[in-house]
Amino acid sequence: MSELKDRLLPPRPASAMNLRDNAMSRSSASGRAPLLGVDVLGLKKRGQGLRSWIRVDTSGNTQVMEVDKFTMMRRCDLPARDLRLLDPLFVYPSTILGREKAIVVNLEQIRCIITADEVLLLNSLDNYVLRYVVELQQRLKTSGVGEIWQQENAQLSRRRSRSFDNGFENSSPDYLPFEFRALEIALEAACTFLDSQASELEVEAYPLLDELTSKISTLNLERVRRLKSRLVALTRRVQKVRDEIEQLMDDDGDMAEMYLTEKKTRMEGSMYGDQSLLGYRSNDGLSVSAPVSPVSSPPDSRRLDKSLSIARSRHDSARSSEGAENIEELEMLLEAYFVVIDSTLNKLTSLKEYIDDTEDFINIQLDNVRNQLIQFELLLTTATFVVAIFGVVAGIFGMNFEIDFFNQPGAFRWVLIITGVCGFVIFSAFVWFFKYRRLMPL
Numbered sequence: 001m002s003e004l005k006d007r008l009l010p011p012r013p014a015s016a017m018n019l020r021d022n023a024m025s026r027s028s029a030s031g032r033a034p035l036l037g038v039d040v041l042g043l044k045k046r047g048q049g050l051r052s053w054i055r056v057d058t059s060g061n062t063q064v065m066e067v068d069k070f071t072m073m074r075r076c077d078l079p080a081r082d083l084r085l086l087d088p089l090f091v092y093p094s095t096i097l098g099r100e101k102a103i104v105v106n107l108e109q110i111r112c113i114i115t116a117d118e119v120l121l122l123n124s125l126d127n128y129v130l131r132y133v134v135e136l137q138q139r140l141k142t143s144g145v146g147e148i149w150q151q152e153n154a155q156l157s158r159r160r161s162r163s164f165d166n167g168f169e170n171s172s173p174d175y176l177p178f179e180f181r182a183l184e185i186a187l188e189a190a191c192t193f194l195d196s197q198a199s200e201l202e203v204e205a206y207p208l209l210d211e212l213t214s215k216i217s218t219l220n221l222e223r224v225r226r227l228k229s230r231l232v233a234l235t236r237r238v239q240k241v242r243d244e245i246e247q248l249m250d251d252d253g254d255m256a257e258m259y260l261t262e263k264k265t266r267m268e269g270s271m272y273g274d275q276s277l278l279g280y281r282s283n284d285g286l287s288v289s290a291p292v293s294p295v296s297s298p299p300d301s302r303r304l305d306k307s308l309s310i311a312r313s314r315h316d317s318a319r320s321s322e323g324a325e326n327i328e329e330l331e332m333l334l335e336a337y338f339v340v341i342d343s344t345l346n347k348l349t350s351l352k353e354y355i356d357d358t359e360d361f362i363n364i365q366l367d368n369v370r371n372q373l374i375q376f377e378l379l380l381t382t383a384t385f386v387v388a389i390f391g392v393v394a395g396i397f398g399m400n401f402e403i404d405f406f407n408q409p410g411a412f413r414w415v416l417i418i419t420g421v422c423g424f425v426i427f428s429a430f431v432w433f434f435k436y437r438r439l440m441p442l
Contacts, residue, residue, distance in 0.1 A: 052123035054133060058178050060140035062133060064123060076102040076113050076120070086111040086122060093240045094190070096248055098257035103179055107190035107241065114182045116260035132189050136182060177261040180333060187337040194238050195344045201231060205351055209358045216362060228355055235348045242345055245338045255330045375440050382430045386423040393419050
């Protein structure tokens with residue numbers, strides 16, 4: 001991986017090194033701390049709008065090039081808003097866009113432009129981007145997709161004529177074109193990344209939730225709160241990727257737009273057919289630039305034009321039916337990764353349901369404790385009322401008046417006994433009333 005980083009990073013010119021050394025020497029001479037981590041050359045390139053891109057061709061060869069935004073727009077025939085999706089300074093949701101000559105992919109860390117001949121990625125030191133480049137190189141070099149599609153482009157018309165002759169013959173190839181291989185690796189990288197994050201979250205979540213059920217503390221509640229916020233953010237990202245794949249599968253027109261190699265081959269074939277038609281007409285002595293009058297034109301040329309128009313209409317109808325059949329390849333590819341991302345979403349949904357069940361269990365426990373406290377407070381209030389009876393009796397006998405009952409030797413003892421028995425009877429009556437009204441457990 002380090003060798004790939006060194007190879008993909010653009011070489012630093014000597015002028016930039018001298019500029020950095022001079023800046024360091026000036027800052028040390030002035031006594032101020034230098035700006036660490038600031039690349040003066042990178043700032044200059046950003047000011048000029050140049051960005052470093054990694055180019056991977058159909059043979060698996062990589063190349064680092066410095067291209068500005070407008071050159072990239074002309075190169076891939078893309079509008080500015082599509083390139084803005086790949087800008088690392090902005091945060092956009094996952095998107096897969098099919099354009100006339102390119103596929104714009106924004107899936108987590110993988111932000112690239114896929115054409116029929118190359119893949120263009122923003123040069124980044126992220127490990128997932130480097131793994132994507134390495135995996136794409138390995139699959140292209142082992143399969144030799146570039147040579148296959150070069151041979152396929154040369155023999156396209158002959159294969160189509162054979163397929164029309166034999167209606168039961170399957171004309172779809174057993175391999176995917178270059179753009180679908182690159183898209184497959186991007187989908188695989190995004191789904192693997194999201195699934196790994198979901199697995200890590202599961203490993204961290206279940207022990208923490210079990211610990212929270214056994215011991216409810218402020219620390220555990222704070223950890224669960226952070227865990228739930230991470231779960232919500234990850235679920236939103238996974239849901240966006242799933243919705244993007246599902247929306248792409250539901251729209252046959254968008255899937256047909258993503259067959260870049262086939263569209264390129266058709267364009268080359270139409271250009272070749274137009275050139276051959278022009279050569280045929282020039283050999284017949286007809287002027288291409290001058291208009292031909294339908295009255296003065298010979299019947300053979302009119303018959304030829306009519307047959308060519310009929311052949312073109314049949315070819316277009318056959319091409320549309322063939323394109324509808326070829327959409328199944330991309331649909332099967334998207335369906336496979338839709339199942340993967342859907343399983344990841346189900347995993348996160350199960351984890352969220354487990355968290356909700358844990359929260360319900362904790363709320364039940366807290367409600368039970370709260371009910372016990374209320375019952376204890378009720379008993380304490382009743383006992384306080386009974387003790388207040390003794391205060392009333394003491395207040396009455398503390399009055400400054402004389403009665404014969406005070407002169408009897410056992411009067412104080414009888415007052416305590418009668419007051420205690422009355423208080424016990426009153427307390428027992430309250431407890432029986434609480435149990436009768438089911439305010440306390442039996």
